[in-house]
Amino acid sequence: MSNLSRLRCATDDQATEAMLWRATAHPAPPCSELVGAHEADVAIIGAGFTGLSAALHLAEAGKHVAVLDAHQPGWGASGRNGGQINPGFKVLPSQLLTSYGQTRGRYLIGLAQTACDDTLSLIDRLAIECEARRPGYVQGSIGARGLVARDAWVNDWRREGAEVEPLTRRAISDLLGTKRYCGGYLDHRGGSLQPLSYARGLAAAAQSEGAHLFGDTPVLEIKQAAGADWQLTTPKGYVTASNVVIATNAYGGAIWPGLKESVVPVRTFIAATDPLPGPLRDKVLPGGHAVSETRRVQVYYRMDAEGRFIIGGRGNRTNCKPNGSVDHLHQEACVLFPALNGIDWPYAWNGLVAMNLTHIPSLVRLDRGVYSALGYNGRGVAMATVMGRELASLVKTPEGQSASPLEIPAPIPFHRFRQAGVTYRLTIGAVLDRLDQARQ
Ligand SMILES: Cc1cc2nc3c(=O)[nH]c(=O)nc-3n(C[C@H](O)[C@H](O)[C@H](O)COP(=O)(O)OP(=O)(O)OC[C@H]3O[C@@H](n4cnc5c(N)ncnc54)[C@H](O)[C@@H]3O)c2cc1C
Numbered sequence: 028m029s030n031l032s033r034l035r036c037a038t039d040d041q042a043t044e045a046m047l048w049r050a051t052a053h054p055a056p057p058c059s060e061l062v063g064a065h066e067a068d069v070a071i072i073g074a075g076f077t078g079l080s081a082a083l084h085l086a087e088a089g090k091h092v093a094v095l096d097a098h099q100p101g102w103g104a105s106g107r108n109g110g111q112i113n114p115g116f117k118v119l120p121s122q123l124l125t126s127y128g129q130t131r132g133r134y135l136i137g138l139a140q141t142a143c144d145d146t147l148s149l150i151d152r153l154a155i156e157c158e159a160r161r162p163g164y165v166q167g168s169i170g171a172r173g174l175v176a177r178d179a180w181v182n183d184w185r186r187e188g189a190e191v192e193p194l195t196r197r198a199i200s201d202l203l204g205t206k207r208y209c210g211g212y213l214d215h216r217g218g219s220l221q222p223l224s225y226a227r228g229l230a231a232a233a234q235s236e237g238a239h240l241f242g243d244t245p246v247l248e249i250k251q252a253a254g255a256d257w258q259l260t261t262p263k264g265y266v267t268a269s270n271v272v273i274a275t276n277a278y279g280g281a282i283w284p285g286l287k288e289s290v291v292p293v294r295t296f297i298a299a300t301d302p303l304p305g306p307l308r309d310k311v312l313p314g315g316h317a318v319s320e321t322r323r324v325q326v327y328y329r330m331d332a333e334g335r336f337i338i339g340g341r342g343n344r345t346n347c348k349p350n351g352s353v354d355h356l357h358q359e360a361c362v363l364f365p366a367l368n369g370i371d372w373p374y375a376w377n378g379l380v381a382m383n384l385t386h387i388p389s390l391v392r393l394d395r396g397v398y399s400a401l402g403y404n405g406r407g408v409a410m411a412t413v414m415g416r417e418l419a420s421l422v423k424t425p426e427g428q429s430a431s432p433l434e435i436p437a438p439i440p441f442h443r444f445r446q447a448g449v450t451y452r453l454t455i456g457a458v459l460d461r462l463d464q465a466r467q
Pocket residue numbers: 072073074075076077078095096097098099100101102103104105106107108109110111112113244245246247274275276277278279280282295296297327339377378379380381401403404405406407408409410411
């Protein structure tokens with residue numbers, strides 16, 4: 028293993044070249060700090076996919092929008108994710124209908140069914156240069172449990188009209204170039220993109236529709252102002268607006284009571300190589316698919332447009348810190364693709380994913396004119412984009428007349444002990460995964 032592979036992760040606050048997306052993204056649009064008083068129809072907190080998509084759709088509808096981010100657009104999960112445009116939720120359509128009934132179940136299935144298409148169409152319509160492509164998303168099955176999951180996904184989604192194919196052991200090995208899996212599926216809805224370029228492209232598009240974007244502007248407090256308005260206080264000014272959208276997801280602090288407690292922020296790590304030499308490209312993901320697996324403690328991986336191999340996954344039991352190492356990901360990559368042995372890994376970074384107990388995102392009304400969407404459970408590239416659009420639609424519709432089923436935030440029990448819970452799940456999950464693998 029080379030010295031470069033011992034690189035420590037770029038931490039949350041470092042704008043470092045060790046984050047691949049920052050090294051290769053299109054330039055950021057200018058977003059200066061808010062100074063003084065500002066009035067808007069809608070104030071949006073957070074400039075990731077959720078907030079930027081909401082801002083774009085609202086500005087296109089003629090609303091006066093102010094977006095406030097503590098850093099710059101795409102600083103959070105939106106600018107540091109794996110860039111996989113993953114279809115669906117972890118929860119299957121039939122389970123959504125059983126758990127939520129026809130109205131909400133069908134609403135969620137509709138979102139999940141079209142989220143990838145809607146995201147790629149939006150990118151196309153706005154001509155955002157972000158390496159968007161659709162080779163399909165593959166999930167690799169490990170053990171009998173993985174094959175059951177494959178069959179359930181294929182059957183359920185085919186019933187909903189999605190283009191999904193089951194893969195045998197041989198078919199998945201030919202498609203991906205790894206012998207790791209005993210089967211899997213190819214979901215043609217999925218794809219990949221350069222996430223920071225996408226976030227910056229959304230930001231520029233929202234600005235060109237008239238939205239005001241303020242960077243380096245943390246919102247410190249939200250309080251009721253005169254009449255029906257809300258006032259958002261920042262270090263050097265404030266914004267007054269009749270509607271507020273809170274789009275802070277895993278990076279949200281205590282600006283609204285109970286919201287932070289409705290998700291568990293879980294740190295996930297990513298490592299990337301330089302562009303692979305020609306002969307390796309034929310062996311490693313020759314079709315350029317975006318891949319994940321059925322393991323409980325899984326990895327996900329893909330190639331970028333220039334042929335860099337990118338792999339992400341959880342930390343391990345003792346490695347969940349922002350400056351943690353990604354050695355475990357290098358090892359996983361070499362098990363998947365032995366041809367990667369000895370390759371350099373110049374990129375390493377991580378970020379927070381917002382998980383919840385239901386595994387589906389929440390669209391919540393917090394108060395009169397105050398909404399939020401959060402908890403994408405690691406599938407937010409497409410889903411945060413469409414939830415931003417849903418938030419915009421909520422704001423545009425008179426209160427109480429929206430067709431979107433709303434929730435109130437449900438705090439996760441024992442939220443204070445969340446880190447211990449994550450560690451426990453990682454430990455048990457890794458043991459069960461090893462048993463599945465051994466029986467495969
Ligand atoms: C390492 C990693 C890999 C991932 N891989 C994938 C993947 O391959 N595919 C996929 O679909 N999903 C993936 N995800 C999940 C996906 O990135 C997220 O679900 C999605 O980006 C969430 O977008 P968001 O806009 O809701 O939140 P974010 O992008 O996190 O934006 C929240 C913003 O809120 C701002 N903020 C917070 N508090 C305040 C405040 N008080 N005032 C002002 N601003 C504030 C932050 O600065 C931040 O910019 C991954 C996530 C991570 C971290």
